[in-house]
Amino acid sequence: MSGGDRNDGRGRPRRRPAERSGRGPRAPRVEISPARLVAYDVLRDVEDRDAYANLALPSRIREARLDGRDAGLATELAAGALRGRGRYDRIIELAAGRSSEQIDSRTLNVLRLGAHQLLGMRTAAHAAVNESVELQRRVANANAAGFVNGVLRAIGRSSNEEWDRRIGEEARTPDEALAARSSHPAWVLRALRDALRSEGREHELEALLEADNAPPRVSLAVLPGAGVDAEGAAATAREAGLSADGASPLGVELAGGDPVRAVAAIDAREGLVRVQDQGSQLAALALTRSRPVVPGERWLDLCAGPGGKTAVLGAEALLGGASLRANEVSEHRAELVRRAVAGVAGAVEVVSHDGREASAYGDRSSVYDRILVDAPCSGLGALRRRPEARWRKQPSDLPVLTALQGELLDAAVERLAPGGMLAYVTCSPHLAETRVVVDRLLQRHSGLRELDARRVLRGIARAELDLAGDSPSAQLWPHRHGTDAMFIALLERGS
Numbered sequence: 326m327s328g329g330d331r332n333d334g335r336g337r338p339r340r341r342p343a344e345r346s347g348r349g350p351r352a353p354r355v356e357i358s359p360a361r362l363v364a365y366d367v368l369r370d371v372e373d374r375d376a377y378a379n380l381a382l383p384s385r386i387r388e389a390r391l392d393g394r395d396a397g398l399a400t401e402l403a404a405g406a407l408r409g410r411g412r413y414d415r416i417i418e419l420a421a422g423r424s425s426e427q428i429d430s431r432t433l434n435v436l437r438l439g440a441h442q443l444l445g446m447r448t449a450a451h452a453a454v455n456e457s458v459e460l461q462r463r464v465a466n467a468n469a470a471g472f473v474n475g476v477l478r479a480i481g482r483s484s485n486e487e488w489d490r491r492i493g494e495e496a497r498t499p500d501e502a503l504a505a506r507s508s509h510p511a512w513v514l515r516a517l518r519d520a521l522r523s524e525g526r527e528h529e530l531e532a533l534l535e536a537d538n539a540p541p542r543v544s545l546a547v548l549p550g551a552g553v554d555a556e557g558a559a560a561t562a563r564e565a566g567l568s569a570d571g572a573s574p575l576g577v578e579l580a581g582g583d584p585v586r587a588v589a590a591i592d593a594r595e596g597l598v599r600v601q602d603q604g605s606q607l608a609a610l611a612l613t614r615s616r617p618v619v620p621g622e623r624w625l626d627l628c629a630g631p632g633g634k635t636a637v638l639g640a641e642a643l644l645g646g647a648s649l650r651a652n653e654v655s656e657h658r659a660e661l662v663r664r665a666v667a668g669v670a671g672a673v674e675v676v677s678h679d680g681r682e683a684s685a686y687g688d689r690s691s692v693y694d695r696i697l698v699d700a701p702c703s704g705l706g707a708l709r710r711r712p713e714a715r716w717r718k719q720p721s722d723l724p725v726l727t728a729l730q731g732e733l734l735d736a737a738v739e740r741l742a743p744g745g746m747l748a749y750v751t752c753s754p755h756l757a758e759t760r761v762v763v764d765r766l767l768q769r770h771s772g773l774r775e776l777d778a779r780r781v782l783r784g785i786a787r788a789e790l791d792l793a794g795d796s797p798s799a800q801l802w803p804h805r806h807g808t809d810a811m812f813i814a815l816l817e818r819g820s
């Protein structure tokens with residue numbers, strides 16, 4: 326790894342001895358900030374080890390012992406360069422006059438970080454260029470330091486607007502230009518457009534692409550029954566930057582600062598305040614609040630890991646006198662579910678089985694009054710949260726996922742009690758994973774009836790919810806609702 330010997334133990338970079346390069350006199354040495362080194366290492370982790378940036382970042386930041394300011398800088402650098410990769414690669418290609426595939430991957434990562442500093446941050450051009458050149462010498466091919474210098478200087482000479490104009494001029498199609506400018510793979514852009522078009526909102530595409538590129542505000546869920554409500558929690562923790570904003574009645578938003586401090590500032594029992602997207606909160610509440618809970622009801626969360634929605638279901642079950650079984654195929658993720666429900670543990674049993682197998686459902690005769698199928702999906706609805714995700718997914722992933730979604734739903738429907746309610750949820754707006762899956766399910770199971778999830782959500786939401794189109798299911802959007810793009814369908818079994 327590139328990080329090995331370069332810290333002095335206090336998070337400051339160690340000066341490399343001049344003789345180490347063995348290349349004679351050079352320009353005066355430039356210090357590289359530890360944040361840049363950490364960001365570079367995260368880009369390598371993502372590329373070499375298929376790491377998730379949101380896990381690699383905190384671990385690298387801890388390892389380098391960065392303080393809060395440097396940790397923030399490392400996060401902005403790495404997340405920004407990963408998210409903006411498609412656009413930055415196109416700009417690098419135009420500035421270098423060669424395809425990014427012809428550039429060594431280490432050098433390309435140095436250039437992406439440099440491009441993000443020049444075009445996406447307010448870093449002074451000389452600092453962005455000089456530190457990138459030094460970074461190249463330190464972690465990649467020192468002979469290409471002149472190349473890095475030339476490309477970044479060329480990038481810095483034009484503004485964002487000029488680069489976007491050039492991207493447009495050189496693109497073969499308008500979609501190719503939009504994909505590059507918005508840093509989305511073209512197939513993802515088309516899928517998002519199709520989903521918006523199905524609601525009559527194709528004109529919102531650029532706003533959505535922009536929202537995907539903005540880091541989301543941190544949302545917390547104040548679980549019901551905690552003895553504090555979301556409004557009260559926001560009021561008591563206002564100095565920690567909290568406000569009771571957003572669509573979920575459980576939701577509290579953090580304008581900035583540290584979520585851990587904000588959670589601590591809310592005086593609630595441990596485990597009852599959790600970081601969670603408000604779309605996820607609404608999806609869980611759509612199932613629990615679609616009709617009054619009858620004490621003794623049995624609920625099942627079929628795909629529970631890591632347990633965000635399970636925690637909301639568990640709190641609601643506790644309030645209403647229901648019991649909840651939470652199933653997750655991966656043992657490791659089932660353990661995360663156990664931790665997530667620590668605040669409401671009394672109401673929840675956590676098990677680990679394949680949701681298509683009978684064992685996931687307990688006894689042979691067990692049926693459930695409410696089932697949540699929050700299915701494994703492409704995750705195209707959470708692109709703003711996972712900066713590298715859009716480059717990992719492929720259209721060829723879709724058939725495997727949609728087959729699994731259908732099989733999980735078929736198995737769940739078999740265990741739905743007469744009159745029982747099933748919520749099908751995805752964190753993807755891709756029509757193949759949303760409406761197509763639900764329509765096919767309804768074709769296969771004539772005893773199922775789709776309910777108006779949009780009416781249910783409007784009844785739950787704290788503020789007016791703009792839900793477009795005329796299908797009974799609800800699609801939330803980052804640009805319109807400030808949530809991940811959650812899809813929610815409610816299905817009832819005839820009694």
Ligand SMILES: C[S@@+](CC[C@H](N)C(=O)[O-])C[C@H]1O[C@@H](n2cnc3c(N)ncnc32)[C@H](O)[C@@H]1O
Pocket residue numbers: 605627628629630631632633634635652653654655658678679680681699700701702752
């Ligand atoms: C979208 S995530 C669920 C998120 C979760 N409901 C939450 O809010 O935190 C889907 C989960 O389904 C699990 N999964 C995948 N295949 C499964 C299967 N065959 N049976 C049960 N769970 C499965 C995945 O491991 C993953 O944890």
